[in-house]
Amino acid sequence: MARMKFLCDSNRCIDCNGCVTACKNEHDVPWGINRRRVVTINDGRPGERSVSMACMHCTEAPCAAVCPVDCFYTTADAVVLHSKDLCIGCGYCFYACPFGAPQYPRAGNFGSRGKMDKCTFCAGGPEPDLSKAEYLKYGRNRLAEGRLPLCAEMCSTKSLLAGDGEIIAQIYRERVHKRGYGAGAWGWQVAYRETVTT
Amino acid sequence: MLIRRERNDRSRTRSDCVVPASATVDRRSFLRRSGLGAGGLLALGSLPLASVRKSAAGESTLEIRKNVCTHCSVGCSVRAEVENGVWVRQQPEWDSPINRGTHCAKGASIREIVRAERRLRYPLKLVGGQWQRLSWDQAIDEIGDKMAAVRQQAGPDSVYMIGSAKMTNEAAYLFRKFGAFWGSNSVDHQARICHSTTVAGVANTWGYGAQTNSYNDLRNSKTMVIMGGNPAEAHPISMQHVLAGQEINRANLVVIDPRFTRTAAHATRYIRIRPGTDIPALWGMLWHIFENGWEDKDFIRRRVYGMDEVRKEVAKWIPDEVERVTGIPGDQLKRVAEMLAKEKPATIIWCMGQTQHSVGTANVRACCTVLLATGNVGAPGCGANIFRGHTNVQGATDLGLDVTTLPLYYGLTEGAWRHWARVWDVPYEWLVSRFDGIPSKGGRPARTPKQNMETPGITSTRWFDGALLPADDIDQRSPIRALMVFGHGGNTITRLPEAVKGLGTLDLLVVGDPHPTTFSALDARRDNTYLLPICTSLESDGSRTASNRSLQWGEQIVKPAFESKDDYEAIYLLAKKLGLAEQMFKRIAVDNNRPSSEDILREINRGGWSTGYCGQSPERLKAHMKHQAEFNIVTLRARADAPEVGGDYYGLPWPCWGKPELRHPGSAILYNTDLHVKDGGSTFRARFGVEHNGETLLAEDSYTRDSELVDGYPEFTVAVLKKLGWDEQLTPEERATIERIGGDKVDAVTWATDLSGGIQRVCLEHGVCHYGNGKARANAWNLPDAIPVHREPIYTPRPDLVAKYPTRPDERQFRLPNIGFSVQKAAVERGIAKQFPLILTTGRIVDYEGGGEETRSNPWLAELVQEMFVEINPSDAGARGIKDGQWVWVLGAENQARAKVKALVTDRVGPGVAFMPFHFSGWYQGRDMRGFYPPGADPIVLGECANLVTTYGYDPVTGMQEPKATLCQIQAG
């Protein structure tokens, strides 16, 4: 069984935001919700590196653990999803998420955040696969179509990899070996409790 | 909490990264558990999900359409899923060898611009400052009448026409044809402000002024010098190939730029340079090369003319002087020079950083010279990799939206006009009659209509000077009285305040665009302004030429939205109204007012011999799009046995010689003598003559593989053919055509004017290049600076250097006076550099494109950059009490212009340099102009135009503007 993961190769990421708008496009994500974002460290200086970040679908996902209404579930592919019907918009998942993945439609004043939304690894949600209800609430379900997340498929430099963790780790390893350098798999230690040895 | 799932196998589509496991998620257990499966849902849940999906698929009318992203010149394929005529989804187009399914932010969000809520929906007219709706018929009627009136009063030259780099090749060609039939050479487009200097400079060096290799070919490079370009933001997908090359070959990636750009962050070496000092830097590199004897002497001997004169100029650029002028310390350039010379194949990549200067043409020629000196032209992995701007700026340039030429670089000579008269099947005399004469002005001689027809028009960078300057200064019957802009931004040309004044003087302004554009929101006019909704290029079929010269045929994804029409129909309607349609569309089928794009391309093929646009028929191009997967990602070539496209290079990159039936494969790498001409090999064009100052201009000991002529040779005319006895191989039809063309001067018919294609065919058979086998010129004696010389920007922070490196003397160019020298002198005398001590440079950001009206109307992009900004170095900010994110005023050195923007305090720019992106408009000197847009058609994000504060400065060869190096002051606001 595949264990799905994301890996952003920061040595290739050029902060083109292709992953960001691909996600917006595919799932019709409204203004204000940023399922995926690119953060640039050391902006403007040698050492500058950009990393594309969305939900990492962690092992023992902190969001799922702290949710007071237990609205999360993990699929057989280790994709962490949640039910917007059960979500009460309390915001705990945002406090717990090391990667800032949970997004809320409203600023959250007076505790009115609205239903949490986040990257679904293009795997939809609890509604029936490929149904309209699923699309309206969670976006497209590419995994059910046998595809992979669009952000990674459209990444301009093939920096963002998504898919079976073993395979993308191998791809990354080979890449690092071939070119002689690699910053590592950002977030893997915190998300998956392991790193990619290169 | 983990919930066990059942497996459910699905069919899979090809996936690049990873083979997905049978990735399905059965929701039934969760639904039941969560109690949501009550009633109907549970019943649904009990159906096997596969059957649910199948029936859904069977009922849809899902179609796949392919087009090309309308933004930059990389030419990424867009794969659109269309359902019932609505574009519902985008998928990666894995098959495209250029982008392999990938996109940047703009390409990945491009579906939005077609459903865009903020587009122009129907024609609008400005009446008393209010927008009124009208029908297309009414609009065309009124516009036609007004144009006719202006023509009558002031002559055809008084109408200025700007076409678009987003037009397809066919539309650009039509637009140029329209201009020719109208009777004016003032037809221009974005290339003027983008790579006009490249085209002129590079063509004057070795024949054609386009990218010599390709984006994909960068995978072969061992050294890439990116100087004056920021592909990470301007051509993101090119970085896929750049970084791949860097990784595969452990290549050197050198970035020379005033800013530490996002591209520089991935470089193996970064060098900071003062804007506008490229020639000293390049000569500084060449100095080291000559000094150490690293030049490729053999290559120079065989294929380069004039290097010795270059040596003289280069000798002046010792490292100390280079440092004094450019700011590049000591021997940082030495290492780069060594890489270029020794770690080959090496290439130089450039974009606006080289071109947008008053010495742009000289800049690019210096780049070419460095490449020639190191033997880095004409092979995989090297060459001049010129990254062009918009989708089809290459194609639109090729097809003649250029005040200096007719389509396909024939120029404006009588021969050129006669050639096109033949192709267009209209009498040459009639074309002459469409033109005005030029009266004698300011003591300058008058010109006949024929002479006017052979004189370049006014450049788009100065159309407003053509309206505002005293009539005596303008070499045409009357100043500009009307402006027709199809798909060009109003905020991308320098000296915006003066353009605003110019707009106010016009009798007529017509804007044809998917969006209202800056022109509608400048508070410059109250009447006689028309907005015509033209659809985006995704709603239009046709071919587009990417920067690497590949032509890609795009399908119409969906019909034009709202009441918009495509360029073909709009031009047809206008031509019809003006009584030109019958002549213009003689061999182009028109169905329901819409000309056939295939027919237009066929006409281009029939006339496009000079540039090798003759072999790319619609059928061949469509086959390429169908069989994209057949093309190799590095060589861009399909295997010989591939169906329909065997042996072709992807997109039949021009030159693609001969008639389409000849199936020339196109030329992926220019000037590559390692290949047979039938395999895309070629030589440097012998376009400058056979000899100069007693030295031969023909190649020595250099020729294409298996060429029957084993030395340099001139361009082929019938005379040359006869001399070689090859004229016997012309077919009777070919001969007949040639004789018809030549009349009593048959021998003078050339490879470019031979409509039969016979000369080209015969030459290809003999393995020779019909355009001759010449040497590249390091010395372009017909240009203002035959050897590139450093000249300070008009507004320079170094007045001390102006005496030694002044700009060119005042001169008349393109019908107007170019007073750059006087302006520079005045700036020095008035101490402008003290009042405005910061260098202002402009450029791109990845999220927006061009003038920005289209991308800033796309919410998915607009969210990413919500405010206009100026990058300022922390020390400059500290000295001015400016904090990050604070409002500031950027003060320009001319027109007392000022722009209110947010400060982005960053080390990206060095001390003394500030950067503004040029994609914004909608504010004017602190005033929000949103209310001036037609309701509902204002972009989401508005901001100040960078060109509010840019200044005078024009390249003498092309009229290119100088937005890359001017001066400003920044104040806390």
Place this chain on the structure above:
Amino acid sequence: MRSRMAALVLAAILTVGAVPAMAQNNAPSPTGSNPTAQSVTEQQVLEQLGKVKGRGAIPDPKEAVLEQPQGREYQAFHERLLPWIGGIVILGMLIALTVFYLVRGPITLDERPTGVRIKRFTVVERLTHWMTAASFIVLAITGLNYVFGKRLLLPLLGPEAFSVWSQWAKLLHNAFVWSFLLGVLVTAMLWLKDNLPDRYDLEWLREFGGFFSHRHPPARRFNAGQKLVFWSVVIGGGILILSGIVLLFPISSLDINSLQTAQYVHAVFGMMMIAIIIAHIYIGTIGMEGASDAMVSGEVDLAWAKEHHRLWVEEEGARTPDGPQLGRTVPAE
């Protein structure tokens, strides 16, 4: 657009800081450098800063935090530590009180009630108390739901019903903050003077209020135990309110880690306060005969008053020239 307003507000407040966010006036010129060789790694940044922050396209500065491993610490706190703390503190208190009740029994009056009543709390004081109390109870229950709801209630109600209940609980929790806030403020105003420490407090505490010794250490209007409750409510309640408001307006805190800190404080203080108030409720109801009278009717029997707040009675009596202030006289029957 709301989010644009938010963006403007944020932009007005602060800067999107690059890392490190100091004004680098003398950063060395990068010319001649090898940027690839200098590229940062996750390890470097984490070692330097404890989290990974940069500059992003989205105006909200929280989005510029790439990685904050403290989220895992939050997870550990919220799911492992906090339930234990809550369980121990609250259950412990309940157990302790039960044992106390069983062993010691309620605190009864030694003397027989006199039938004479003395006014102890005014209408305003009582209303304030009950408003605060009711608010607290709602806040406590709805607050506990965040931690224990899914453990205790979800299995009973099922996910959908539990979600609906939790949704309401959240709304109630956020709504009742304001009445609680008002209550605490007025309580503080009304009773601050009477709850300042005095010299009888130490003795009262040493004798544990006389609960076990069956004695009645002297006390003024409020004994030390009550003062402890008062100050817990004012300070503890104040901290709860402040931390709660920070959480209620995430826009006020532009840093995820300070939001987490607010949560830690809020949750721990909440648990403690619940335990304290449970004890307060105990002693105010079944734990002491005659105590509830005070806050319900506002009057207490003179005997009760003399036993538990002798000095207060004397002070009150000292107030009128005619001897002890007498409320309603109930003829002994």
